[in-house]
Amino acid sequence: MNWIDNIPPAARSYLEANRLDEVECVIADLPGIARGKAVPATKWDKQSHFHLPNSIFFQTITGDWGEAAGPDGFLEPDMILRPDLSTATAAPWATDGTLQVIHDAFDQKGAPVSFAPRNVLRRVIDLYTAAGWKPVVAPEMEFYLVARNIDPAKPIAPMMGRTGRPAAGRQAYSMSAVDDYGPVIDDIYEFAEIQGFEIDGIAQEGGAGQLEINLRHGNPLKLADEVFFFKRLIREAALRHDCFATFMAKPIEGEPGSAMHIHHSVLDAKGRNIFTGPQAGETDAFFHFIGGLQEHLPAVVAMIAPYVNSYRRYVRDHAAPINLEWGRDNRTTGIRIPISDPAARRVENRLAGMDCNPYLAIAASLACGYLGMKNELRPDKRWHGDAYEAEDAIPRDLFSALELFDAATDLQQVLGPDFARVYSIVKHAEYDEFLQVISPWEREHLLLNV
Known part of the structure; x- marks a missing residue:
């Protein structure tokens, strides 16, 4: 549970009053919709990253796909998503104790995924x-x-x-x-x-x-x-x-x-x-x-x-x-x-x-x-x-x-x-x-x- 020392005070206060049941690992796609996975707290303690296909950034607002995969074709390779613990915050509407944590997207060589919106802003x-x-x-x-x-x-x-x-x-x-x-x-x-x-x-x-x-x-x-x-x-x-x-x-x-x-x-x-x-x-x-x-x-x-x-x-x-x-x-x-x-x-x-x-x-x-x-x-x-x-x-x-x-x-x-x-x-x-x-x-x- 050492990661708790690196989250914002409001998130720590929330965990003092609520038993952590789940962590929502999220990332914004091109429209700004939260994509990701909900992870049980016991698993969250053990993981340093998780994976999602890079195709989430090729999806339109209707759920269809743009042909943006590049010359290798629509292979949907996994990205490596790493948590930014400074973004950890409660989901106070949830029935059980839940945190949300924004993740950053990297390719399998460790380079930032250039079309991930948070990476675009960081580049500027x-x-x-x-x-x-x-x-x-x-x-x-x-x-x-x-x-x-x-x-x-x-x-x-x-x-x-x-x-x-x-x-x-x-x-x-x-x-x-x-x-x-x-x-x-x-x-x-x-x-x-x-x-x-x-x-x-x-x-x-x-x-x-x-x-x-x-x-x-x-x-x-x-x-x-x-x-x-x-x-x-x-x-x-x-x-x-x-x-x-x-x-x-x-x-x-x-x-x-x-x-x-x-x-x-x-x-x-x-x-x-x-x-x-x-x-x-x-x-x-x-x-x-x-x-x-x-x-x-x-x-x-x-x-x-x-x-x-x-x-x-x-x-x-x-x-x-x-x-x-x-x-x-x-x-x-x-x-x-x-x-x-x-x-x-x-x-x-x-x-x-x-x-x-x-x-x-x-x-x-x-x-x-x-x-x-x-x-x-x-x-x-x-x-x-x-x-x-x-x-x-x-x-x-x-x-x-x-x-x-x-x-x-x-x-x-x-x-x-x-x-x-x-x-x-x-x-x-x-x-x-x-x-x-x-x-x-x-x-x-x-x-x-x-």
């Missing part, structure tokens, strides 16, 4: 480290609590609140709206506390049953792990109260979409924010980071808006910027500079959807900023006023986004060429799957009219 962080920089991020998570929906043919509806009425939209920041589904939020808080996660705040967003959770800033890998864990935590809390939590970018017609805004800053070796100069002014690095986002974000939209539904969120004047302008304290711009003290100066990317894989979205956003700083890219002039009046600057469908991603050789070198190859193949396979489905809109308007 390593590039920052090599340049003498330390990236810091803070994600914001938006999601909906909705009524149980077991028939995909039926539209998604808001959840029923404690008042006996469906959750109402257009009530941003309403405390009464938050209270209406307070029991779910109480369980979210409780689960987060048991798991050792710090929530910076919960607020009602503009959609019916839409909430936002803000997380404290920190190491990008740690924050991506937390978002990965939080998605499961929130779903489990919702199920306790006969509703679903959904992270779809646009689950309800006519309501705002759900974003995962990403705040970035960068520190030097002494822990100083390189976006702020000695006299508290904005530095070249600050402007270069913005320039990198403006130059390269279109090519990674396929990573931060990864599904056909993602593009339904990008609606003019509907709380989702479709531009690459930057502005100060301006939520209509795709790139926002929030109000802050000079030491906390940061850049917010408002384009990412909550349906993203957090490892890949954070990696993509940091990669754009990295190229901006390395290549000293200058941003356009600051935007004044309503940026919805600006020109559209991002692809508006998945196929167009993938075309830009496939052509972005500079970004592919940062993210990893083999990852880019696999990601493109899998996402094209998903798009082809979508094209085989006939939608209600087509049946309604085309069946008898064309």
Whole structure:
């Protein structure tokens, strides 16, 4: 049981109060779904790793497969998955004492699997480290609590609140709206506390049953792990109260979409924010980071808006910027500079959807900023006023986004060429799957009219 000395304090506290029955060995696939194995505690004590086939990274969101295995063919060789004990956390919804532990993927020669999402993010962080920089991020998570929906043919509806009425939209920041589904939020808080996660705040967003959770800033890998864990935590809390939590970018017609805004800053070796100069002014690095986002974000939209539904969120004047302008304290711009003290100066990317894989979205956003700083890219002039009046600057469908991603050789070198190859193949396979489905809109308007 020596491994217990190397797990976080919250996990140790959980084990002091609960007899360990099972350990869930998990890893995020390309969509961000937790894959892995549940291992009895007695076996966990004896194992240093476990195996899964590398094909889990070739799987589409529907469970089909992209032909991404490479020249050797679809042999499904085993990867070696090793635990990162710093990620150990409770599964407080489980009946018996259960820990979750995120694992890292290596091939049989010991090299990191290049298309494993956590390895992609680590690769980008390593590039920052090599340049003498330390990236810091803070994600914001938006999601909906909705009524149980077991028939995909039926539209998604808001959840029923404690008042006996469906959750109402257009009530941003309403405390009464938050209270209406307070029991779910109480369980979210409780689960987060048991798991050792710090929530910076919960607020009602503009959609019916839409909430936002803000997380404290920190190491990008740690924050991506937390978002990965939080998605499961929130779903489990919702199920306790006969509703679903959904992270779809646009689950309800006519309501705002759900974003995962990403705040970035960068520190030097002494822990100083390189976006702020000695006299508290904005530095070249600050402007270069913005320039990198403006130059390269279109090519990674396929990573931060990864599904056909993602593009339904990008609606003019509907709380989702479709531009690459930057502005100060301006939520209509795709790139926002929030109000802050000079030491906390940061850049917010408002384009990412909550349906993203957090490892890949954070990696993509940091990669754009990295190229901006390395290549000293200058941003356009600051935007004044309503940026919805600006020109559209991002692809508006998945196929167009993938075309830009496939052509972005500079970004592919940062993210990893083999990852880019696999990601493109899998996402094209998903798009082809979508094209085989006939939608209600087509049946309604085309069946008898064309």
